[in-house]
Amino acid sequence: MSIEIRNASLLLGRDLTFVKSGFLEIGKNGLIRKVGTGSYHNANHDRNRKTYDAEGFFIIPGFINAHTHIGDSIGKDIGVDSGLDTRVHPVLGAKKLILQRTMSEHLKIFMRSSAVSMMKKGIIAFADFREGGYTGVKLLKDAISDLPIKCVILGRAEYYFSHTGKKGWKRGDGKTSKPGEVGDGKKLPSEALQMAADALRISDGLGISGANENTDESLQQYYELLQISNKKSNKKLLLAIHAAESMSTAKFSRSKTNKTEIKRIMQYLKPDFIVHMTNVTNNDISLVTKKRTAVIVCPRANGILGAGIPKVAKMLKSGCTIGIGTDNVMLNSPDIFREMDYLWKTSRATEHEFINAKDILKMATVNGAEILGLNSGYIGVRRSADLIFIDKKHIDLCPMLNPYAAIVHRASKDSIRAIMINGKFVDEPQL
Numbered sequence: 001m002s003i004e005i006r007n008a009s010l011l012l013g014r015d016l017t018f019v020k021s022g023f024l025e026i027g028k029n030g031l032i033r034k035v036g037t038g039s040y041h042n043a044n045h046d047r048n049r050k051t052y053d054a055e056g057f058f059i060i061p062g063f064i065n066a067h068t069h070i071g072d073s074i075g076k077d078i079g080v081d082s083g084l085d086t087r088v089h090p091v092l093g094a095k096k097l098i099l100q101r102t103m104s105e106h107l108k109i110f111m112r113s114s115a116v117s118m119m120k121k122g123i124i125a126f127a128d129f130r131e132g133g134y135t136g137v138k139l140l141k142d143a144i145s146d147l148p149i150k151c152v153i154l155g156r157a158e159y160y161f162s163h164t165g166k167k168g169w170k171r172g173d174g175k176t177s178k179p180g181e182v183g184d185g186k187k188l189p190s191e192a193l194q195m196a197a198d199a200l201r202i203s204d205g206l207g208i209s210g211a212n213e214n215t216d217e218s219l220q221q222y223y224e225l226l227q228i229s230n231k232k233s234n235k236k237l238l239l240a241i242h243a244a245e246s247m248s249t250a251k252f253s254r255s256k257t258n259k260t261e262i263k264r265i266m267q268y269l270k271p272d273f274i275v276h277m278t279n280v281t282n283n284d285i286s287l288v289t290k291k292r293t294a295v296i297v298c299p300r301a302n303g304i305l306g307a308g309i310p311k312v313a314k315m316l317k318s319g320c321t322i323g324i325g326t327d328n329v330m331l332n333s334p335d336i337f338r339e340m341d342y343l344w345k346t347s348r349a350t351e352h353e354f355i356n357a358k359d360i361l362k363m364a365t366v367n368g369a370e371i372l373g374l375n376s377g378y379i380g381v382r383r384s385a386d387l388i389f390i391d392k393k394h395i396d397l398c399p400m401l402n403p404y405a406a407i408v409h410r411a412s413k414d415s416i417r418a419i420m421i422n423g424k425f426v427d428e429p430q431l
Helices: 084-088 094-101 104-120 133-143 190-202 216-232 247-257 261-268 282-290 299-304 312-318 336-351 357-372 403-409
Strands: 002-012 017-026 032-037 049-053 057-061 063-069 123-129 150-154 205-210 238-243 273-276 294-297 322-324 387-391 416-421
Touching: 002 032, 057 357, 063 322, 063 357, 084 094, 084 247, 104 123, 104 133, 104 416, 123 205, 123 357, 133 150, 133 190, 150 205, 150 238, 190 205, 190 216, 205 216, 216 238, 216 261, 238 261, 247 261, 261 282, 282 312, 294 357, 299 336, 312 322, 312 336, 322 336, 322 357, 336 357, 336 403, 357 403
Parallel strands: 002 049, 002 057, 063 123, 123 150, 205 238, 238 273, 273 294, 294 322
Antiparallel strands: 002 017, 017 032, 057 387, 387 416
């Protein structure tokens, strides 16, 4: 059944142009067939078309949560007063122990719950860095298989380098890391490469932990593996990595390699996007922009870990394409409304520059979809009908004098009246 929506306020196109009153026609395939301003009159009566009068509603593109780790959903707020390594280091952190010691069926339950939570908050797609190789990717796929939310899954091999000459690290529980988990050589062993290759067979690309847990040679190996996999695949596989999340990781890179994390990553890995970029130099920003590598910022996660605030205004001025993610569920609720609000205000306070509210909203919609290769992110012909229906008369929004500011720092889950993914309402709305 096709759908016609009339008399709604809309954000249209890649520039998110505000239209006070407009219309949408959505085809049976879930794609937008027509969109425009004013009234829409169709001379051909279609019995299979359902019409909604959306007077009083503001329709915006669904949010793209461009970086998550929902595997740790079972560990909400564990070690809340601890720092980065203690909580989320791939070998030393509490997260590692949680994933190792939790039954798969329990992980699935909580991953699914986090996906449902995202949809309720207007998130229609998310990208997840999934640990555990092939098995970890499949676990996430199974967990959300009955949900309409879209997911870009980036797998990884569980193999890391210590850069200390030692074959093991002391973990959070005082024990030494397992054999085969941490290496002291320069190249990935064949079993690690196979683990990554297996993950690529059922995922959308690779999501690598960080440069500091890899050698120049292993980063190059991951890059070459993805090129080979891309030739075999019928889709574009993504390559992404965390970088410069904290001051300590930035200092570690310079002390051990005499290079910044970003310089090493751009030289040897050449990723599609980099997550965090919280503690970077101006040269790092210029290099990423020059190479047209996108950036995903996770401001609230950086905040709770005491890692700092990304230089979003500077990156925007440089011409960087920026998306937004909520990062680990053990650190944050997966809520893009709160992420935008936090980013907008902290960026103004720390960089002393006024970032436009529309630019923040683009990060959560248009940019995220572009970075992840999704046919979503904005309202336009032949785009997926992935939409959020906001109540303009909600007590926190009325009167809505600036639609962009209203969404970025006043709207919330409570102001949502309906959510649509691929042209279908997640719950039938009362329009």
